[in-house]
Each structure stands twice: as C-alpha cells, then as structure tokens.
Amino acid sequence: MTFALSVLDLVPVCTGSTPAEALRRSVDLARLAERLGYARYWFAEHHALASVASSAPEILIGHIASATKSIRVGSGGVMLPNHVPLRVAENFRTLEALHPGRIDLGIGRAPGTNGNATRALRAAGGEHFSDLMNELLRFGGGGYGPGHPYAKVTAMPTEVTLPPIWILGSSGASASSAGSAGFGYSFASHFSREPAAPAFEAYRAAFKPSEAFPKPHAILGVSVVCAETDARADEIAQSMDLTWLRIGRNQYLPIPSPAEAAAYEWGEFDRLEVRQQRALSIVGSPGTVRERIEAMVRDTGANEVMIVSNIHSHADRLRSYELLTAALAQREAA
Numbered sequence: 001m002t003f004a005l006s007v008l009d010l011v012p013v014c015t016g017s018t019p020a021e022a023l024r025r026s027v028d029l030a031r032l033a034e035r036l037g038y039a040r041y042w043f044a045e046h047h048a049l050a051s052v053a054s055s056a057p058e059i060l061i062g063h064i065a066s067a068t069k070s071i072r073v074g075s076g077g078v079m080l081p082n083h084v085p086l087r088v089a090e091n092f093r094t095l096e097a098l099h100p101g102r103i104d105l106g107i108g109r110a111p112g113t114n115g116n117a118t119r120a121l122r123a124a125g126g127e128h129f130s131d132l133m134n135e136l137l138r139f140g141g142g143g144y145g146p147g148h149p150y151a152k153v154t155a156m157p158t159e160v161t162l163p164p165i166w167i168l169g170s171s172g173a174s175a176s177s178a179g180s181a182g183f184g185y186s187f188a189s190h191f192s193r194e195p196a197a198p199a200f201e202a203y204r205a206a207f208k209p210s211e212a213f214p215k216p217h218a219i220l221g222v223s224v225v226c227a228e229t230d231a232r233a234d235e236i237a238q239s240m241d242l243t244w245l246r247i248g249r250n251q252y253l254p255i256p257s258p259a260e261a262a263a264y265e266w267g268e269f270d271r272l273e274v275r276q277q278r279a280l281s282i283v284g285s286p287g288t289v290r291e292r293i294e295a296m297v298r299d300t301g302a303n304e305v306m307i308v309s310n311i312h313s314h315a316d317r318l319r320s321y322e323l324l325t326a327a328l329a330q331r332e333a334a
Contacts, residue, residue: 001298004039005325008076008190008221008308010046011053011060014239014255015310015312019053025314030064032318036325037306040104041068042076047113047121050252051243051310058091065099074104076186076221077168080132081124081259089139089155089162096160103163106186107133109174137162137215141250164212166219172199179203182210189296190223190308191275191280197300204301220302222293223281224309226320226327236320237283238262239312241274248273257312287325293328 009029013022030041041064043057054060057075065073078088088105095103107130111118124132138144139155140162167178167185168194178185185203187196200218207216225240227233238261246253256264266274282292293305308322311317 001297002296003302004304005036005038005328006038006042006219006304006306007033007321008042008044008306009054009060010044010308010310012255012310012317013051013053014310015257015260017254017314022053024063026060026064027067028314028322030068030071030073034068036321038071038325040072040074040306042074042104042106042306044076045079045082045108047082047111048117049113049199051247051255058095061095061103062098063097065102070102072102072104072155073099074163074166075106076104077106077108077166079108079123080129081109081126082111082118082121085132085136086139086153086155088136092162093140093157093160096163097157102162104166104184106166106168107136108168110170130230150272168216169199170194175199175203176206179206179216180208182208182213182215183211184219186219186221186306187300188221189280190221193280196220196296196302200300200302210333217303218301219304219306220296220300221306221308222296224289224293224307224320224324225281225311226286226289226309226323227284227316227324228285230288233283233285233288235262236311236313236316237278237281240281240310241278243310244271244277245270255310255312286323289324290327290330293324 011022013019024197027228043054043060045057046052047055061073080216092105109126112121144150165183167174167183169175170188171194187199189196205217225233225237227236235258238258239255242261242264244253282289309317309320
C-alpha cells in the first residue's frame, strides 16, 4: 500500500499565544514536513474564527514557499465565492512565476465563515460557483473570444498558467465534475460525516486525463492527534473536543489547553456531542494512528493522506507529525 503524506494547516490560534505567533509557527511545521518527506503543504481559507489564522492563504503560500525548498505549497483551499476570479488567477499565476512547479490551487465553494463575515466579504452564493470557476479558468489561460467584454483583459503574468487545480469536497457533490475536468480531488474527512469512498469512486469514474493530471489523484483529509501513548493522545485531544463543542454553540474562541478542557464542566449531552465529533478524528499512539490511516486508505483507495492536527502545544503538534511519519516509515520498511 503506497500513499503520500501531506499537511493541511489551519494556523491554529491557542490560548496563551497570539495569531501572529501562530502564523510564524507555520514555518516551523512546513520545514519539518519538508525534512520528513511530505508531498505538499496547504492552507485552508477561514474568516472570523478566533481559533484559525489562515484568512489569507495566498500570502501564506508565498511566505512558506520562500521558507522551504522543495515541498509543494498551496491552498486547501481558496473559497472561490469570496473572490473575484481575475484576482485569484493573477495571485496564483504570480505565485507560480515566483515558485515554478511548486504551487497548488485548491478551490472550494463554501464561504469558510459565518453569515455576517460572508456578507462582509461580499461573497457570491454557492449557486454561482460554476460561473465563477469558468471565469477563473478563462483568466487562467483559456481567454475569452472576440467581442466579449473581457476579451482584452489579460491576467498577469502572461508567461505562466495557473498551477494544478484541485477541487475540494465534503459531500461528494463535486467529485464527478472534478474528474470530468481533469482536476485533482480532495475530500475533507477531517470534518465531513459523509463517507469518502463513494466520492472517490465517482471522481475516478468521471476522470478525463489532463496535462496537469494524466491520472486521477485523490487526497483524503484526516484529523490526527498522535502521541507516545493512547492515553497521552487522548489528553491532548481534549483541547480539540472543547473547541468543537464551543463552535457548535457559536462560541468562537482560541483553542484551549488540555488543562482548560479537563477543568470544563462537561454535561452528559456535551460528552455525547464530543464522542460523535471525535469519531471523525484519529487519536492515539503511533501504532493506533497507523492502523486507522491504513484502514482508511484501503477503504477509499486514496493516493495521498493530508493530515491536519489542531493541537494546543506547538511542540506537541510538531511531535505528532514526527511520530506519525516514523510509524508509517516502519510499516514500509517491514
């Protein structure tokens, strides 16, 4: 069983630190991922969340690409309804010109925020996604024909095209369209309760080869907390549990420490919610995490597993990636 590993960074903001510190710490994780042999490093676009500082993926992509040498860097993703397609095309053509062959353009259709922030962004509705995507592709290289108002509008820089495009999904609705367009496809199992396998099957069944993707390539997003023991991983993951519980109550706060989570007065219904949400994550020792990831890859046939680890302690977060990588390397060597 062969699959690549990658990182999805939401730039978690934790109690006791600031968003600016969270942003700077992304360089540590990206450099570690590069040393460990990870394939790519993506940023997700979110707005108006106190626990997430990844509101400007295109800026972070340029920063991380400049701080690393070989790992691919991209968006996972840019939420297209929040943006003017010409601007997205120019941003990513510029990134591709500065870091040729290392940039990915992941596209999503959700706003990545709440209703008020969506209005503040002047975001388009999700029903306009197809039109926005078509406009992006034309500005990305296809162009408009004579007589169209945009026929003479040129996305700069002209000597490069858009990086490889990935469609992000969490329900399977976009899988077939991603395949028929010859794009890559990434499924968000780290928060979606929908199974990934049917979406991947639909993507592959509809796939038509393209220059960027001669073969289908499916990425499985997975939430992971890995520590030396199952008990220690469970303790660390309680921060994530309380964060999800608060979000469900519209309480957008920084990620609490395990001590804060342990001191929280958990009600019976709270614990039920947490168990349901925890089921979407892989929490445990290296052996436990390895077994769960391998099972998910067998079930879905994923080509790549993209790990997101929203852990309070920066040191524990880095260690989680190190332990996971070592566990999978032992499997391959066996």
